[in-house]
Amino acid sequence: VAGDNHEPDYVPLLDCTLNSIIKDELRNDEMANQVHRTLNEDLVMLDEFALIKKVWGKVKSIGKSAMNWVKGLFAKIMKKVKVIFEKIKKMGKKIFEATFEFLGITITKVKTTVPKDIQGFVYGMAD
Numbered sequence: 001v002a003g004d005n006h007e008p009d010y011v012p013l014l015d016c017t018l019n020s021i022i023k024d025e026l027r028n029d030e031m032a033n034q035v036h037r038t039l040n041e042d043l044v045m046l047d048e049f050a051l052i053k054k055v056w057g058k059v060k061s062i063g064k065s066a067m068n069w070v071k072g073l074f075a076k077i078m079k080k081v082k083v084i085f086e087k088i089k090k091m092g093k094k095i096f097e098a099t100f101e102f103l104g105i106t107i108t109k110v111k112t113t114v115p116k117d118i119q120g121f122v123y124g125m126a127d
Contacts, residue, residue, distance in 0.1 A: 013091065013098040014084060021080045022048035026055060031069050035059050 016024075023043050026032050035058040036042070042051055052073075060066045088098045100107060114122045 012101060013094060014087065014102055016080075016084065017102050017104055018081065019048045019104055021077055021084075022052065025073060025076050025080075026051055029069075029073060031059060031062075032073075035062070 027040070027043055032055045036055050042054060046054065056066075056070065059069050062069075084102055088095055088102065091098050
């Protein structure tokens, strides 16, 4: 229970996000740490895609092994992403909530539109 208002604490559906997977892989990557001296500081300041771009900018100067590094990094990331998506598939009605949470998407407003010829059916009104 959080605070005095007795609202339940937020409990995430998953134990990680796409952002955390990418940042963990970069943090643990030997080459990323060798070529990017301020990696730990940038892990805090930059989003995951800006990080990859920044590290890639430094790694690509190494030549052919740079492409192997990128392929290896994405293979490690995708392996973990596939595990998470398997967990999400098993969540039934919470599948969309978990997917958005994993991707870091927050939905604040939803607007629906329905073709005029089926509005009565959708909203339960007879024409």
